[in-house]
Structures are given as structure tokens and as C-alpha cells.
Amino acid sequence: MIRRLLIANRGEIAVRIIHTCRELGIETVVVFSDADRTALHVELADRAMPIGPPPALQSYLDMAKVIDAARTSEADAVHPGYGFLSQSPAFAAACAKAGLIFVGPPADVMSRMGSKIEARQLMESSGVPVVPGAVPADQSDASLARAIERVGFPALIKASKGGGGKGMRIVESPADAVDRLQAARREAQAAFGDGTLYVEHVIERPHHIEVQVIADEHGNTLHVFERECSVQRRHQKVIEESPSPNVTPALRQRLTDSAIVAARASSYRNAGTVEFLVDLSGPDRDQAAFHFLEMNTRLQVEHGVTEQVAGVDLVRAQLVVAAGEALPWRQTELIQRGHSIEARVYAEDPEHGFLPQAGRLLLYREPRLPGVRIDSGVREGDEIPVHYDPLIAKVIAHAETRELAVARLIAALRAFPVLGIITNIPFLIRVLEHPRFRAGEIHTGFLDHEGASLSEPVHEPMPSFVSAAIAAATGSHEPGIATQLDWDPWTQLSGWRP
Amino acid sequence: MTKVVRIADGAYRVETNGQSHLVYVAGPPAHRWAFWNGRVYRGSQDETAPAARSRTRHDAHQELTAPMPATVLKVLVTAGSQVKKGETLVILEAMKMELPLRAPADATVTAVGCREGELVQPETVLVELE
Numbered sequence: 001m002i003r004r005l006l007i008a009n010r011g012e013i014a015v016r017i018i019h020t021c022r023e024l025g026i027e028t029v030v031v032f033s034d035a036d037r038t039a040l041h042v043e044l045a046d047r048a049m050p051i052g053p054p055p056a057l058q059s060y061l062d063m064a065k066v067i068d069a070a071r072t073s074e075a076d077a078v079h080p081g082y083g084f085l086s087q088s089p090a091f092a093a094a095c096a097k098a099g100l101i102f103v104g105p106p107a108d109v110m111s112r113m114g115s116k117i118e119a120r121q122l123m124e125s126s127g128v129p130v131v132p133g134a135v136p137a138d139q140s141d142a143s144l145a146r147a148i149e150r151v152g153f154p155a156l157i158k159a160s161k162g163g164g165g166k167g168m169r170i171v172e173s174p175a176d177a178v179d180r181l182q183a184a185r186r187e188a189q190a191a192f193g194d195g196t197l198y199v200e201h202v203i204e205r206p207h208h209i210e211v212q213v214i215a216d217e218h219g220n221t222l223h224v225f226e227r228e229c230s231v232q233r234r235h236q237k238v239i240e241e242s243p244s245p246n247v248t249p250a251l252r253q254r255l256t257d258s259a260i261v262a263a264r265a266s267s268y269r270n271a272g273t274v275e276f277l278v279d280l281s282g283p284d285r286d287q288a289a290f291h292f293l294e295m296n297t298r299l300q301v302e303h304g305v306t307e308q309v310a311g312v313d314l315v316r317a318q319l320v321v322a323a324g325e326a327l328p329w330r331q332t333e334l335i336q337r338g339h340s341i342e343a344r345v346y347a348e349d350p351e352h353g354f355l356p357q358a359g360r361l362l363l364y365r366e367p368r369l370p371g372v373r374i375d376s377g378v379r380e381g382d383e384i385p386v387h388y389d390p391l392i393a394k395v396i397a398h399a400e401t402r403e404l405a406v407a408r409l410i411a412a413l414r415a416f417p418v419l420g421i422i423t424n425i426p427f428l429i430r431v432l433e434h435p436r437f438r439a440g441e442i443h444t445g446f447l448d449h450e451g452a453s454l455s456e457p458v459h460e461p462m463p464s465f466v467s468a469a470i471a472a473a474t475g476s477h478e479p480g481i482a483t484q485l486d487w488d489p490w491t492q493l494s495g496w497r498p
Numbered sequence: 499m500t501k502v503v504r505i506a507d508g509a510y511r512v513e514t515n516g517q518s519h520l521v522y523v524a525g526p527p528a529h530r531w532a533f534w535n536g537r538v539y540r541g542s543q544d545e546t547a548p549a550a551r552s553r554t555r556h557d558a559h560q561e562l563t564a565p566m567p568a569t570v571l572k573v574l575v576t577a578g579s580q581v582k583k584g585e586t587l588v589i590l591e592a593m594k595m596e597l598p599l600r601a602p603a604d605a606t607v608t609a610v611g612c613r614e615g616e617l618v619q620p621e622t623v624l625v626e627l628e
Contacts, residue, residue, distance in 0.1 A: 183589075186571070187596055355565050356592060362531060363508045363524035386567045386592060414536035417522040419508075422538070429536045458537075465500065466534050469510035469521035472502035473530075 001323050002026050002077040002101060006070040007045070008091075009081030010060060011377035012394065013299070014041035017079050020315040029073040031066055033059035035385040040377050047073055054387045060084045063091050067098050077101035077322060079315075083389060086298040087114050087163070103322040105269045105297050113266050113295040117160045117198050123292045126265035128258050131277060131291040133200035145177045147199045157181050159188035160196035163296070165235030167191060170202065203291065205443040206277035208232065209244050210296075211259035212306045214271045214314070216321045221263050222331050223256040224306050224314070231431060233354060233447045238424075239431060240302035241341040242309045245402055245440030246278075250286035262295060271318050273300050280443075301344070301394070304375055308340035308398040339405040340398045343413060343428045347390040350427040350455035358386040362420030371398045371405075372412045384421055392423060402440070406432055430454045559608075562599050562625045564618040568592035573614055575625065579607040587625050588612065599624060 004027040007014045014030055018041065021028045030045040035054035042048040049069040052059040059065070061084055070078055078095050080086035086104065089111035095102040104110065113119045117135050124130050134147040148155045148171050157180055159167030167188030169180035181197060189195035208229045215221040228244030229237045247255065259274040275293040282288060303314050312329065320328055347357040364380040376393035384390065395416065397409035410432050413425050431437055431454055436446070447454070501513040505520075512519045522533040532539040568590035575587050581601040590597040605627035612624045 183596065190591070349565075352565060353597075355597065358566060363522055363533070365509075365522070410536075416536075417533035419522060419524040419531035419533055419538070426537055462532075462539050463519075463534065465512040465514050465517075465519045466521050466532050466539060468500045468502050468512050468514065469519075469523050469534075470530055470532055472504065472510055472512075473508070473523040474527055 001325075002319055004029060004073070004075045004077075005103075005319070006031070006066070006073060006075035006078045006100075007041070007081065008060070008066045008078055008085055009083070010036055010039060010041055010388065012375045012391065013081040013083075013301075013377070015044060015377045016304075016375050017081065017315055018044045020313055020319070024316065024319065026319070029069070029075050031060065031069050033387070035383075035387055039382070040379055049073060054385060056084065056387060060388075063088070063094050066091075067094055067100070070095075070100055071098060075100065077103055077319075079103040079318070080298065082298050082301055087296070089114060101322050103270065103318050105272065109266055109268055110297045113268075113272075113297050115160050116158060116162060116294050117196070119266075119295055120198075120292070122265055123262060126261055128262050128265070128292045129290065131200045131203060131293065133198060135198045139196060141178050141181060144181050144197055144199065145174075148177045148181070149174060151199045151201050154202040156200045156202050157184045157197055158200060159184060159192060159194070160198060161192035161194040162188060163192075163294075165232075167195075167197070168235055203277050203279060205279075205281060205445055207244070207246055207280050208237075208275065208293075208444050209247065209255065209278045209290070210273045210275040210300075211256050212271070212273055212300075212303070212314070213259050213263045213268065214317055214321065214327060215263055215268045216327045217269065217324055218326045220327045221260055221268065222327060222329065222334065223259050224310050224312065224334060225336050226252060226255055227302055227305055229302065230442050230444050231437070231447060232444050233451075235444075237302065237344065238428070238447065239341065239343050239437075240305050241339065241402070241405070242305045243336050243339065246280050246285065248285045251278075251288055255290060258290070258292070262292060266295070268295075268297075270321050271299050271303075271314055272297050277444075301391070302342055304373060304394060304396045305340045305342045308373060308396055309336050309338065310334055311337060338398060338400045339402040340396060341402070341405045341409050342394050342396040343409055343432070344391060344424075345393045345395060345413075345416070345418070345428070346424050347384045347392055347421045348424055349422045350424050351457050354424070354455070356386075356390040357422050358384050358390075359421045360384075361392075361418065363417055364419075365417050366393070367412050367415035369408070369412055369415065371408055372396070373398070374412075392418065392421075403438075406438065426458075427455055560602065560605070560627045561623045562587065562602075562627065564590065564612075564620055564622045564624055565597070566592055566620050568597065568618055570612045570614055570616045570618060570624070571596060573610060573612060575607045575610065577607055577609050581605055581607060581627070590618070601627065603627075 006029040018028045028045045029047045031051040032042045033054050051065040085091040089107040092102045093107035136143045136147045155171045157169045169184040171180050185195040212224040227242045229240045231239035262274045273296040276290045278290040348354045366374045373396040399405040503511045510521045525531045571591045572589040583603045585601045586598040588599045608628045609626040
């Protein structure tokens, strides 16, 4: 087993990995940039190593510094989390070269599946259906524009190294093609250091359903069921759940079978996710068409949904497999029990194009409720830095049925005060309360095409009891002492907006 | 009559008309934040503060400002450019995302206040329109 693990990440995922290591008696080492000196992951780890200035390129993305930190701290393994170096084959190879166990697939497997283009080709040859598209070898504007015309409108430009919606653009008409592909290339180059693009036909109103897989070195490749991640905004997932409300047992069998074929075809090791676009427009869901979208060669942000519904610890399984041991479960032992659903709480402003927000968490109180798990990497008073992903916390509710799990998640969000930074909490509540979401009918276009009203400002007066609390706050009274108020709140407050 | 009990730092139980509500309050009086039941309220408690900060100097004049600390990726207009509503004027980059700033209406660019590659702070005027 691993003795000392370096976690090459920050925020909630670093904290989440530390918790499993604690249970297993594995010592933890974290790295931190100057912006994260006092961050929660630094507080919780057994040892913390500074790795440079706030920009990720000079800290969390600097392979040499991370490997150096692992050597200096005498770690025997490295967990990359998600984002940052987690999908970098060069980093996996550098770890192996330095004699460190990399908690993830081997570099060559990651490289094969990390290139969306190579993965497409491998899936096609293994009989896993892929989205119709074109992969031009000539990457000039003119050649890509011709590929877009061939695929047909609307077309989707994607980055070979892409993820999280970065380097991705929809092209509706020939006139937009060059503009959009240049923007996609710029974004891909900046985010992934590789501007290679390809083109896919847009599948109208698809559901995004993914299958969690995990494989060991002893020939065992298992799936841990599906997650539905169709509530997306600009290809960024917002709400995820398992089981999918749209998958029948027969469709689940076909999806998980294909995911296992995909994992085996790529000689996959450790935890990964096979993403599918599923067309549920037909009458027979058992026979619904689906297409391989991509494989994520790492632990996903939304892994907690699977952990709750299957009652497993995926990080523990990752560490066991990375150490060369056999998977701790057999396929027949895994079941989906009840329903699990996650909302991602972001520092972003839904009323202004979901602009990321930075600033201090003046007040931050996580709710404690039965069946609710919160994965977060912050505490009250912390600064949300401008340099990294604006994810604050993941709120995961688990209950007997989907209806109960959704109600539980809404109750948790209503009891989660986050002040000082604008967050998407009110927006998340409105999505979860939407009748179409309640009915499980949401496809990936929902938020982009029909959800504008969900992010509009609400024009309703502030309740008088809220103004009363604000007035009392100004008086700075001792805890437990009542303030008797007899005044008209409306004359005292100006310029308030919900 | 309303009774307010401070039950923890920033947490207030407000009892009014036989009902009780839990309200959270934070921030200095000039920039107050309050939370109740999943809703967030923001504003100033200072009566002399303007109701809403207006960025409009006179009817036709408008300023587009940086919404957050960001790097200017591209400047697509110069002073004198005629722009159509929805046209992208400047592309910012923050948190690894491209943020296009678009014209709120058909207008003429009167001034550009940023350069490509520059790091801009919130409220920096990037483009002035008329």
C-alpha cells in the first residue's frame, strides 16, 4: 500500500483525498501556491510544500516543481485530482520516471484517450458508436472551415485536448466558421497548450450520460453505473445525478457494456469516465441511440454522486489499484441504492452572464442535514482567488427516490448561507424547482436555450424581517440579547436588490 | 412588534407576527449582504448612498467596465468604430475562460481604455460608447 501520498491539487478535491488517506493511515503531502498559503488543504495535510506564485502555470501546473516536492517530502505516490496536471501524459510519465506511483492510468493510455481524436478512432475500430464528424489532418483555417461544411450545420468545433467546455464553439452558419474556430484554437492553446481542433455534427437535444469505470492490473474492469449530467451551461456541468431518470435497465446494460468495451480497448487502468451523448427522442428508450463522446482519464468532479449511490469510496479504490492490488469489489456486489444528486456551488454571477467572482467569504456556513454530503475546500473568511476554478462546494443529497433526493438538495441549498461573494445558489434552487427538471426531461440544451429566465433578477421586495435583521446587525448586540424593533424598514434601506 | 435575537456571529432569529425566520447578515454597512432561505440580498445601509450606482454620464454616453480582474486578450475596436448591438468589442480572459464584452446597443466608440495583454482591475473603463 501507499505510505505517503503527494496531492498535486488544491481546493475541495485535495481536501476530499486527504480525508480518505486519513482513514487508510496514509500520510498526506500537499503543494500550495502563494495564493493558498492559508487554504484548508494546507491546514489539513500532514505536510505542505510551497510551489510558487499564484498563476497556475508557475505553481500547480509546473511539473518540475511538483515532482521536486514529491521527492523532497519522500512521497511514494502522487494523486493529481482533477484539472491541473491530472490529464497530462507528460506528468504521468515524469512521475513514473521519478519512481513515483501515479494514481491514474499509465501515460500511454492517458495520451491515447486524452487525444479526443485518437480516442474517436480507437472507439470506432472497437465497435463503440461515435458522434459523426471530421478530423482534418490539415489544421489551417481553410481546411477546418471545409470540414465544418462537410459535417453540416450546426457543427461543433472541439479541441483535441479539450475539456470543461474550453476550446469548444458551435458554428451555425458558414459566415461564423473562421471566427469561431480561431476563438476555439486560442482558448485551447491557452488552456491546454495544444490548439488542435476537430469537428462534430451537433446531436440535437442529447442527454449527457456517463459511465464510471475502474480497472486494476489483474484483468478486472468494472463499471459503477451511470451519471446523468444533462444540466449544463456552456458545456460546464451544473447538476449531476445517479441513476439517470431516463435510463431503462436495458439501456443501462447497453451503456455500461459499451463503457467496459471502451475501457478494455484502451487497456485502461484506475478510475475513468466514459461519456456518451444519448438520443432519447425516440419512443423506445431501451433501444435509444448513443454515441461515445470522450473518456475522462481521471477522477471526475461529480464522483461523489456515484460514491453515495453505490456506497463505495472511489478514491480508496484508486489508491488500492495504483498500489498494484486487485479491485476491492466484484461487479455483482455493486448496486445502485436510492438516488443521489449533486449541485455545484460556484462563485459566479448568473445575472451577468455567469461571470466568475473573486473575493472574501464574509459568511460561509455549510448546512448539516441527514443524507447531505458537502465536499468543499474553503471556510468562512477565506479568499476565493481569481487564479483558479471558481467552484466553492459540491452539495450532494442522497435519498430513497429521485423526488426525495431533489427535495433534500433544495432544502440543503436553502440552508447554505454564503455571503461576500455572489454565488449561483439561488439559480441552482430555481433549476431544481423547474417542472421540467422535476420531470427529468432536461437535455443538455436546456440552460442555454430555455433557462435564460432562471438567471434573471427576481424583482420582489425584501421581506421586512430581513431588513429587521440587517438593522439589528448594525447595533452589534451580544449573542442571545433580544432587540425590540418598532420601525419602518422601508425608510432606512435604499438601493437593495435581491 | 418585531423581536430580533442574535444567535451566532452574523446569524439572527427574527420573530414577527408569531413567525420565526433565520437571517444571516455580513459585511460593512455600506456593502451589506443578507441571506434568507436560499435568497441573497445586497445593498447599502447608508441613506445618503445613491440608490444604484449609475455608469451613465448622460443619456447617450456609456462606459463598459471590467467586471473582475482579467487579462485583455483582444481589442476589436478603435476610437471612431461604428458598432452594432451585440458586436464583440473586447475579449477578456479570467479564470481560464474567455469573456467577450459586447455592445449594449448600436453606437460609436469614443475611446478605448485598454491594450491587449494588459491586466485590468474591476471598474476599469475599457471602452466608451456614444
